[in-house]
Amino acid sequence: AQKVTQAQTEISVVEKEDVTLDCVYETRDTTYYLFWYKQPPSGELVFLIRRNSFDEQNEISGRYSWNFQKSTSSFNFTITASQVVDSAVYFCALHKGETSGSRLTFGEGTQLTVNP
Amino acid sequence: AAGVIQSPRHLIKEKRETATLKCYPIPRHDTVYWYQQGPGQDPQFLISFYEKMQSDKGSIPDRFSAQQFSDYHSELNMSSLELGDSALYFCASSSYPDRGSGELFFGEGSRLTVL
Numbered sequence: 001a002q003k004v005t006q007a008q009t010e011i012s013v014v015e016k017e018d019v020t021l022d023c024v025y026e027t028r029d030t031t032y033y034l035f036w037y038k039q040p041p042s043g044e045l046v047f048l049i050r051r052n053s054f055d056e057q058n059e060i061s062g063r064y065s066w067n068f069q070k071s072t073s074s075f076n077f078t079i080t081a082s083q084v085v086d087s088a089v090y091f092c093a094l095h096k097g098e099t100s101g102s103r104l105t106f107g108e109g110t111q112l113t114v115n116p
Numbered sequence: 117a118a119g120v121i122q123s124p125r126h127l128i129k130e131k132r133e134t135a136t137l138k139c140y141p142i143p144r145h146d147t148v149y150w151y152q153q154g155p156g157q158d159p160q161f162l163i164s165f166y167e168k169m170q171s172d173k174g175s176i177p178d179r180f181s182a183q184q185f186s187d188y189h190s191e192l193n194m195s196s197l198e199l200g201d202s203a204l205y206f207c208a209s210s211s212y213p214d215r216g217s218g219e220l221f222f223g224e225g226s227r228l229t230v231l
Contacts, residue, residue, distance in 0.1 A: 091158060091159070
């Protein structure tokens, strides 16, 4: 069975602070994919990143960066110099990597509030 | 670029009524997924279809049914609605080679309110 845990239910920071959202996953599959989605108050799910289990390189995209460590089954997400527009619920998710349209399993989400 | 289209965006029903949600995947996508997200909850997988056949099934109640049609659009039918069915329902689509990687493109969701 797959499981994704986001231990931080809510995080509140002041604008321009850096913030890291934690994600720990469990899977027995050797091939899998990890994702981060952003859900702003308007409700849509916005894709941020996809990483496969064979690629442990960290990735940076503007103010966003991701740290994937298979040894600790973690895929953490850091926002540098946070902005008010970053306020949203962030979901980490895991996919088995099969070709049959199998499910994407979400964590419980972290509510990030960035205060001016 | 065309995205996943869901309709209606908002729906209000009474208890015990029936509701149907529609999903139009991105053109040339052959796989459709349905998710239910209750207030303050993470999205829960309901069911998915690949090439019009059910490919995976999650926590979908027996009162719900879904199918994918020849044009690849999908419909989620919900009967005997209960208050607890009030949620945001997401549809997502994907296609090979993305299907194996699970890159799901989500629609904006259909918000169902049961009174």
